[in-house]
Amino acid sequence: MLKIYHAQGARSLRVLWLCEEMGAPYETAEASFFKPSEEFARANPLRTIPALVDGDVAMIESVAMMIYIMNKYGPTDLDVKPHEPGYADYLQYLLFGEAGIAAYGNPLVATRFLAPDEQKRNWTVEHLENAIVKRLEFVCDRLGDKQYVAANRFTAADISVAYIVSAAKFAGIEEKIPARMRAYSDNLAQRPAFQRAAAVK
Ligand SMILES: N[C@@H](CCC(=O)N[C@@H](CS)C(=O)NCC(=O)O)C(=O)O
Known part of the structure; x- marks a missing residue:
């Protein structure tokens, strides 16, 4: 198992x-x-x-x-196959969720919890916060009024991208999450599978 x-x-x-x-x-x-x-x-x-x-x-x-x-x-339908429409978007967002978004949060979390007080708001922190927001705005633009980032259905790419909203409080960027991103993630958070996973201690 x-x-x-x-x-x-x-x-x-x-x-x-x-x-x-x-x-x-x-x-x-x-x-x-x-x-x-x-x-x-x-x-x-x-x-x-x-x-x-x-x-x-x-x-x-x-x-x-x-x-x-x-x-x-x-x-599983959470995966998008090469012959399906939306395959390229799917691959891109699946990886972008980590490499293009969440990875920028690690130095923010480390600085927030571990750096000496006088270094907590340094140039790099501001740069990383702006980089995450810019990338979330990119996702929001591409989402438009759609519910999912790829293939017009819920996929693993949504799981990858939406994770940042759950992590935002640790990175200290909760207030900076764009409203469209929050609405997208709130909608996904209604899924029973998300709620079961989020409840695991
Ligand atoms: N790219 C890795 C990142 C893993 C990662 O950095 N996880 C965080 C917690 S969500 C962590 O362990 N941070 C502590 C550290 O970087 O030492 C993944 O997606 O699994």
């Missing part, structure tokens, strides 16, 4: 949400930044969350985990 090292609010939410949508069986194990268990440190020597163990497979990248689970435990 899939074992997902998880902490509430961390990117493991993406993986749990996907499993809940697919009905893929999984168990969670506690992952802590501050007091990593030996088991978690073995599963992910970088100690970033999530980590995934499936038999002798071990993974440390949340979007790659989603792709792995869809391919291994699918088929």
Whole structure:
């Protein structure tokens, strides 16, 4: 069975949400930044969350985990196939959710919680906040009045992109999330699978 090292609010939410949508069986194990268990440190020597163990497979990248689970435990409509309209958008947003958006949040979280007080509002923090907002505005422009980022249906790309709204409070950018982005994410948050995943401690 899939074992997902998880902490509430961390990117493991993406993986749990996907499993809940697919009905893929999984168990969670506690992952802590501050007091990593030996088991978690073995599963992910970088100690970033999530980590995934499936038999002798071990993974440390949340979007790659989603792709792995869809391919291994699918088929699922959360995935868009090359012959389907929206395939290129799907791939782009699936990766953009992490590489183009959430990754910018890590230095913000670190600076907010770990930097000395006089360095908490530095040039880089402002630059990263603006970079995230600019990218969210790009997503909002492309969304227009659609509910989903690709293929006119709910896909793993939505899970990838929407994660930033759940993480915004840790990065200190809650107030800066564009209203359209919040509406998009609020709509997705009504999905029972999201609610089950978000409730996992
Ligand atoms: N690209 C990785 C990023 C993982 C990551 O940075 N997770 C955060 C929590 S959501 C973390 O562990 N941060 C602590 C650190 O960077 O040391 C993924 O998508 O899984």
